[in-house]
Amino acid sequence: MNLHLKVWRQKNKNAKGKFVDYEAKDISTDTSFLEMLDVVNEELIKKGEEPIAFDHDCREGICGSCGMYINGRAHGPQVGAATCQLHMRSFKDGDTIVIEPWRAKAFPVIKDLVVDRSAFDRIMAAGGFISVNTGGAPDANALPIPKDVQESAIDAAACIGCGACVAACKNASSMLFVSAKVAHLARLPQGKPEREKRVMAMVAQMEEEGFGACTNTEACSAECPKEIPMDVIAQLRREYIRAFAKSEEKV
Amino acid sequence: MSGFFRFIDSSVGKKIVMALTGLFIILFLVEHLAGNLLLLLNDNGKIFEEYSAFMAGSLNIPVRIVEIGLFFFIIYHIVNGVRLWWGNRVARGFSYKVNDPSENSTFFSRFMIWGGTIVFIFLVIHLRTFFFPYRLGNPSNTMYEGAVEAFSNPYYSIFYIIALIFLAFHLVHGFQSAFQSLGIRYNKYTAIIKNFGIVFSILLCAGFALIPLYFLFNAGGN
Structure with missing residues (x-):
């Protein structure tokens, strides 16, 4: 052709x-x-x-x-x-x-079709991690996680950070990416210690980088190569409200 | 800025504000429609006048408080919406030469700022016709007579109906989006919220449209 x-x-x-x-x-x-x-x-x-x-x-x-x-x-x-x-x-x-x-x-x-996506790296560095002891491999079943919880976490973890969500969104919002990372870690016990700090820091970094705000057009999820569902964004909102409600900062 | 104001002004918080103010305005619209449908009673506006006198009474303290809140929330909803729209425009920067958003999102979800703008223009004209003269001025006739007169004008009635269609557009996305912005999205409810929102938006706006249609085709109301 x-x-x-x-x-x-x-x-x-x-x-x-x-x-x-x-x-x-x-x-x-x-x-x-x-x-x-x-x-x-x-x-x-x-x-x-x-x-x-x-x-x-x-x-x-x-x-x-x-x-x-x-x-x-x-x-x-x-x-x-x-x-x-x-x-x-x-x-x-x-x-x-x-x-x-x-x-x-x-x-x-x-250059040409190549864009600088290091903004995603800085969002991850702001909070997209967990703190664990390194050393010997832990026993496989030491931490019981129900299968449905594990599966929903893995659904969110499928995000490959390609930036299609930002590209397709009319607001150039990176909400689906950030939400996938926040949801992935919030759904697992390993992510709990930094749960509140993580969502606050990642959202703040997302705004700092100049991404738009999510207006629920759902274009991101429709264009996502890993078909990350919209419910991760709802979870980010819940995590954000929860983190604010629990924060010690003065009103 | 202290914690709370930083929270409601964050990208997530702005949408929470849009959702809460939007849902409050929706509740107001339901009440407004229920009251206005009294115009359709075949009593030359007797019950409607009693209702509006009750709602406008200066000693009706709860309604006065809610009214101040309503104006504040409407203004906040508009200002916040424009700020979101502008911030999101800036975030794109350079537009695409070819873009096909109809493949991944609904027309209604992309039309919010424009539908909202039309509803805002309608609101200004609506307040000028009814709220300012009858609540704040010295009207020469009753509000019922004013409504009959205004809606007997076909241009005015058609403008109302067009504005109501745009209000329905705004609500079709806005209703379900409010729940999503508040984090209320669980698989078993998503379809219910979306479908209810569509039916609700159509019924609400059709209900409001009945009033100009009634007076347009039944000039004088009797």
């Missing part, structure tokens, strides 16, 4: 970017979206042009790095998939595909 691409090209953080047209020729419907870009880049390199920069690593839907906005959707039209899991059979021969980087003030473009 042959495709017309309109790709956002931006030299560096401070440069003014623009859309550049490329032709992707003789693409197999079985190639992944990233492989299609590889083919286009091969051609660019042959012609002595600068290849399109995009983030990618595992190419099996678990690292969360291949973030790009494809025809108005985060990670393209496939539901519950990262860009690497999107295949060219989702498109028709002769289609025009517009490829843009994630757009959020907190995710500045570094």
